[in-house]
Amino acid sequence: MANLDILTREGCDPTQHIWSRRNFVGLAAWGTVLGSLTVGTVAFGRFMYPRVLYEPNTQVKLGKPSEYIVNQVNEKWIKDYRLWLVRVSDGFFALYAKCTHLGCTPRWLQAENKFKCPCHGSGFKGIDPSLGSPNITGINFEGPAPRPLERCKIGLAEDGQIVVDFGITFRMELPDPQKSWAAPNAFLKYGA
Numbered sequence: 001m002a003n004l005d006i007l008t009r010e011g012c013d014p015t016q017h018i019w020s021r022r023n024f025v026g027l028a029a030w031g032t033v034l035g036s037l038t039v040g041t042v043a044f045g046r047f048m049y050p051r052v053l054y055e056p057n058t059q060v061k062l063g064k065p066s067e068y069i070v071n072q073v074n075e076k077w078i079k080d081y082r083l084w085l086v087r088v089s090d091g092f093f094a095l096y097a098k099c100t101h102l103g104c105t106p107r108w109l110q111a112e113n114k115f116k117c118p119c120h121g122s123g124f125k126g127i128d129p130s131l132g133s134p135n136i137t138g139i140n141f142e143g144p145a146p147r148p149l150e151r152c153k154i155g156l157a158e159d160g161q162i163v164v165d166f167g168i169t170f171r172m173e174l175p176d177p178q179k180s181w182a183a184p185n186a187f188l189k190y191g192a
């Protein structure tokens with residue numbers, strides 16, 4: 001009311017300066033329409049945008065076979081890729097360094113020829129030099145681990161380097177020969 005008095009005193013027409021209820025209702029309606037249009041446009045744009053999943057690359061090259069010693073667990077890649085590259089008399093396999101109990105990273109104890117998990121004491125066998133590809137490496141023999149360590153997919157790239165995919169693993173105990181250690185890609189035949 002005070003504002004109306006001031007405007008009248010100043011010689012102004014209050015109806016030209018104060019918003020009526022109709023003005024507010026109209027503005028609210030326009031606001032709703034514009035808001036809906038904006039939401040609709042954003043939703044449409046999101047729908048049109050391709051939903052591409054950018055998976056991390058799990059394929060890595062690990063050098064030439066000649067760089068590795070026969071009957072040795074190589075620890076060079078454990079920090080970067082969480083795997084051991086093992087060379088036996090007739091080839092290679094890559095052992096995934098994840099304990100099959102609760103997922104800790106075991107340690108390779110060369111002097112004891114075994115992998116030992118620091119979390120709950122599971123042990124996995126090392127290398128038997130008298131065996132080739134059907135080796136005991138990674139088989140659980142003590143502690144709570146319920147099954148052997150997994151092997152990663154392995155092969156040879158065109159440039160002659162060993163290539164490992166640590167995103168694809170094989171489990172010894174599986175009956176399916178395509179998914180077990182017997183799968184062609186679970187072992188790289190070399191040098192026998």
Ligand code: FES
Pocket residue numbers: 099100101102103104117118119120121122143144145
């Ligand atoms: S996580 Fe390895 S023994 Fe438990």
